[in-house]
Amino acid sequence: MTLDIQAVRQDFPILHQEVHPGKPLVFLDSAASSQKPRQVIDALEYYYTHSHANVHRGLHVLSEAATDAYEKARDKVQKFINAAHREEIIYTRNTTESMNLIVQSWGRANLSQGDVVILSVMEHHANLVPWQMLAAEKGFTIRYVPLCDDKTLNMDALKAFLREGNVKAVSLTHVSNVMGTVNPLKEIAALAHEAGAITIGDGAQAVPHMKVDVQDLDVDLYAFSGHKMCGPTGIGILYGKQAILDAMPPFMGGGDMISRVTLNGSTWNELPYKFEAGTPAIAEAVGIGAAVDYLSGLGMENIHAHGQELVEYAHDRLAEIPGLTLYNPDAPYRSGVATFTLPEAHAHDIAQILDSEGIAVRAGHHCAMPLHKEHFHIPATTRASFYLYNTTEEVDKLVDGIYKVKKLFNR
Ligand code: 7TS
DSSP states (O other), X not given: OOSOHHHHHHTOGGGSSEEETTEEOEEOBTTTOOOOOHHHHHHHHHIIIIIOSOTTTOOSHHHHHHHHHHHHHHHHHHHHTTOSOGGGEEEESSHHHHHHHIIIIIIHHHOOTTOEEEEETTOOGGGTHHHHHHHHHHOOEEEEEXXXXXXXXXXXXXXXXXXXXXXXXXEEEXXXXXXXXXXXXXXXXXXXXXXXXXXXXXXTTTTTTSOOXXXXXXXXXXXXXXXXXXXXXTOEEXXXXXXXXXXXXXXXXXXXXXXEEETTEEEEOOTTGGGOOSSOOHHHHHHHHHHHHHHHHHOHHHHHHHHHHHHHHHHHHHHTSTTOEEOOOOTTSOOSEEEEEBTTBOHHHHHHHHHHTTEEOEEEOTTOHIIIIIIIOOSOEEEEEOOTTOOHHHHHHHHHHHHHHHHHHTO
């Protein structure tokens, strides 16, 4: 173990409770939303206790303190993903809002009939539905990259789509929230650029688990959520290369995003404020800054190594269970999740019985309906997802819980 997991667990107050009598919480649903360490909770409390006022508006002490905290958090996020400039970090509400911003701003300005946008069958709805909505209006074509038998992205198919021409954007998840497949985003960005397309990365499941360096990846736009990486809900990030963000029109109009307003029209503020209309999620921005400090303090390499170790262990243990089907690719292309079905029980029944044992997992299509229905041809899976506070003992409890499900259904 590269992390002192017991020490890490002490940082997360929520983990130390029984959710049913005699059943301590085993939280295996961090891909949906992670828990928060004391350090982040304290930062929120400190902010509200000492520094709150609106940002960028008042000349008084508290407004300056709030603005300072809000902007310092931006610097932390910039450093965390190695963006070249602080102006390239836009605060949004979550990955979903970041993707909608990209589609409605960049997409609306750049896409029309005859153009092609490449997505994949493994995308979360956040990187599917906004594109479909705009395509219905603008008439551009969406191509979906299929998967290989080993549940990795079919790179030959992606290359073939790029060769066909007219591709304006390749927008792909960095890590699948269902399979944990890690897509080779750096290689994909190079291929897309060669074909004259921009690359957009959905980093919701990547940033919490691995060192992400946006300059090394050379992605043009990249989205992620604070709440999946130990930060609060209500704060997300859109990273974009400065030249691309500069050329993009605003997504929302209102206060803060303007330079000058007259009754005949308005001009826009500079980056990043052009995309931050209205009073932003100030405390939540401070919270994501604290989360970045926390993760950096433990070391993303250590967090990644721990995640890999847990996932290997979980896959090995789950594979021993008779009849269980796993929906994860082989190493080294996987991260953070163990997703499965049992022939004898529906995914929701499995999750409910596991919950009665204190084990929190998620069941359903995990907002990846096409992957379930049109690729795997199944209605639902059960997903256990792991994070820095999980242990191999918790994986053992999951396995014991699954045996209990089998016993109940095979009576
Ligand atoms: N993209 C991916 C890959 C995700 O996993 C999620 C959330 C999103 C986008 C959307 O993030 P949000 O913060 O805007 O909601 N995924 C999940 C999940 O797997 N279970 O619950 C939410």
